[in-house]
Amino acid sequence: MIGKLNRNSTLLSSIISIILGMLVGAIAMLLSGYDPISAYGALFSSVFGSASDMGETLRTITPLIFAGLAVALAFRTGMFNIGVEGQLVIGSLAAAFVGLKLELPPVLHAIVALVVGALAGAIWALIPGLLKAIRGVHEVIVCIMMNWIALFLSNYMVGKVLSNNSDSTEKIHPSASIRVDFLTDMFDGARVHLGLILAILTTIFVYVLLFRTKLGYELRAVGLNPDASEYAGMSVKRNIILSMMISGGIAGLAGAVELLGTSEYLAINPSLPGTGFDGIAVALLGANTPIGVVLSSMLFGGLFNGGSNMQYVAEVPFEVIRIVFAAIILFVAANFVKQLGNRKNRKKKGEKASA
C-alpha cells in the first residue's frame, strides 16, 4: 500500500517535472526571440507525425534504454557507473571488428558480433569494478578515465587496423547487420532495427534479474546496506564486480546494436558520443526501475528526435532541447515537486484536523 502510493507520487512528480522542464525551455525560447508554440508544435508533429518519424524516434530510444538500464542496474548495487559511455564505445569497436573481419553465415554473424560487443563492454567495466572491490578506488574516477581510453583506442583502431589511414571503416558485412526489411518497410524507410526488440528483452532481463533471482537479491542488498550484506554472508566484493560487469555488458550491447543496426560502420570521433551520460539522466528520471527507464527513454528519445526536426521546421536551435533536458533532470534531482506536494498535503491535513 505504502509502496504503491510512493510509486504513484514518483510518477506524478516525474510528469510535473517534465512539464516544468518544457516551460523552462519555452522561456528560454522567448528570451532568445523564438516562438515556443510553433517550436513545440514542430517537435510533437515530428514525433508522432509519419511512420518514418516514429521509426526514427524508436531508433533514438533504443540506445537510451540500454544505457539507462546499465546505469540503473549499477546504481542498485551502489555503484555509479559513469563509464557506460566508454563501455558503449568499446562495444561498438568490438562489434565493428567482428562485422568487418569475420566471415560467418547471416544470423550467426550478427549474434557473434552482439555477444562479442557485450563481452567487450563487460571487460571494460570489470576494470573499475575490480579496482573498487580490491583497492577501494572510487569507480567514478576510474570510469571517467576508461571513457577516454576507450575513445582514443577506438579512434586508433579505426585509422590503423580497421581501415588504411582513413577516418572511417568500410560498411560491415551484410551478414552482421541487424536491420531487417519488415521493420524498415513498416516504418517507411526509417533506420529502426532489431535493436529495439533486444532493448525490450534486456529490460525484461534486468527486471527478472533484480527482482526474481538470488543474484538480484544480493545485488540490491549490497547496494542498500553493505554491512548487513556482509553480516548475511554475502561477498560484497563479488557483487560489486558482477554488477559492474553486467552493467558494462548491457552498455557494450548498446554500442554493438548501434553499430550493427544504425550506422553499420565505425568512424573516428572527436568526442564521446554522450549516450552513456544521457543514460544517467534516463535512469534518474526512471527511478532506477526497468519500466521507468523505458518510459523516460521514450520521453528523451522523443525530445531528441523531435528536437532535430524542430531545427528545420521552426528554425529553433537544438540546444533548446538540451536546456529542456537539463531542466527536467534538475527538477527530478532536486525532488522539487515531491517536496512541494508534501508541504501542501501537510497543510491540508493540518487544517482538517483543527477544523
Add this chain to the structure above:
Amino acid sequence: MNVVEMRGITKCFGSFTANDNINLVVKKGEIHALLGENGAGKSTLMNILFGLYQPEQGKVFIKEKEVAITGPTMANKLGIGMVHQHFMLVQPFTVTENIILGDERASGGRIDYKKAEREVQALSDQYGLQVDPRAVVADIGVGMQQRVEILKTLYRGADILIFDEPTAVLTPQEIEELTEIMRKLVKEGKTIIFITHKLKEIMSTCDRCTVIRRGKMIDTVNISETNENELASLMVGREVSFELDKQPSNPQEPVLKVQSLAVDDNRNNPAVRGLDLEIKAGEIVGIAGVDGNGQSELIEAICGLMKPKSGRIILNNKDVTGLAPRKITETGLGHIPEDRHKRGLVLDFSVSENIILQSYYKKPFSNGFGINYKAVGDYANKLIQEFDVRTPDKDTPARALSGGNQQKAIIAREVDRNPSLLIAAQPTRGLDVGAIEFIHKRLIQHRDTGNAVLLVSLELEEVLKVSDRVAVIYEGKIQGWVDPRTATEEELGLLMAGSKAKGGASQ
C-alpha cells in the same frame, strides 16, 4: 506555582494522532518524569513545549500565563531549555565557544571570550558541574559533553529544563553524577522535565511522574506513593512481570570454545588480548563490562566479520577461526547484532526480504538461481505471527517499523534457524519494557531447547537477570566470573574497573 501547564494538547501527523488531549502540569522546583514506551508521544509533547511543533488543539501556560510558543527562540525567551539526547556540539570548538554559539554577546562585532569564559565558569561552579570552559569538546567524555549541553541552557537563562533520555548514553557512575546535578539544579530553583523509560531512575530521582501511553495521558502519580510495578503497568497497559520465569540451567557439552583469542580493532589497536571463553549447550553466558573493552571485536571475530590476529575459535567441535561469515553461520551460529541498523537489517528491504537475509540462498526460498517470493512471503507471515512483529504487512519496509519490532524481526530470523550458539549483543538497547520482556523470554526459551546463548550487554541488570554465568570483560580479557544469583552490582563494578575477583568464582 505551576511553571508549565499544557491543557488538552492534540497533535496529529496525517491520520496518526501522536498526542491526544494530553494534560501536563509541572510545579516549580520539581523533577517531573515523563514516562512512556517508544513512540508513545513523549518527544512530540516536548517538541510542542519547545516550539518545534504547533499543536492542533490545546493551550500552553508558562508561569500561569497563556503563551503561543512559535519556535525554539521563543521557548528560550520563556526560560525553556532542552538538553537533547543527541548532543548538538561543534567538536573542534572549546566548551565556551559551544556555549555561546547562537547567543554571542558581542560588542562592536568583537566577542569578549575572557568574559564569556568567566561567565561559564561561574555557572559551572554555581551548579557543581566541574566543566573546564577552555577544554575542546572533542577531548572530553560523553558525560562532560552532556554537562556542556546543560550549561548551554543555563547560559541562556533557562529555568525549565527538559532532559530528553539523558541517561541512555551514560555509564552507571555518570548517571549517579547526573542525578546529583539535577538535584542541585532543583535546589537552586530550576524545574526539570525528565523524559525516560527507565523506571529505576524515576524512582530514585523524580518527585512526580506523568505516564503517556499511545498518545494519551494515563495518569500523574507521586513517586513517593508508587512503585516500579505500578509504573510499568501504567506505561504498558498490562501487568509486566519483572521476574523471569527461569529454571536452573542444564549445561551439556561445550558449543563454543575461544582460546587465547587476540583481535585488533579497526584502527589496528589491540582490542581483544588473549581471551578464553567456553560456553556449553543449555546455558546462557553473559558478558558484562564497560563499553569499549573488546566486546564488539570479540563478537565480530566469532562471527567471522573481523579476522583474529591469533588464537582459536571452535564452534560445534569445528575450528572456525578466520572462516568466512557464511561458513560460520552454517556451522550453527545465530547473531543478533549490536547495531541493528548497521548490520541487522537492510532498512529499505521489506520485512519479508529481511527475514530471509540469512537463508535466501537455501531451499525452499531459492533453487540456486531464482527466488521463490511466494515461499518467502508465507515464511515471513508465519514468523511475523509467531514473534508478534507489529507491521502493517510483510511488504512494509523495515525502516517503517518501530525499534522494538525491528528487533523482533531480527530475533525471529536468527532464532527460527535454531542455531546451536546464539549471540545476542545489546539485544534490548533502546527498547521498552514490553519488548524487553519478550526478548528475554525468547533467549531463555532458546537455551531451554538445548542451545547455547552468549549475551553481551552494557546493562548490568539485564546480564544478571538473564544469564546463568557471568563473565566480566576488561581490556580484552575475561577479568573474572561471577554467579548472577549471588553477585552484587558492587562486586561486578569492581571487576569491570579492573580489580581481580576474590576467591575466583565459577568456571
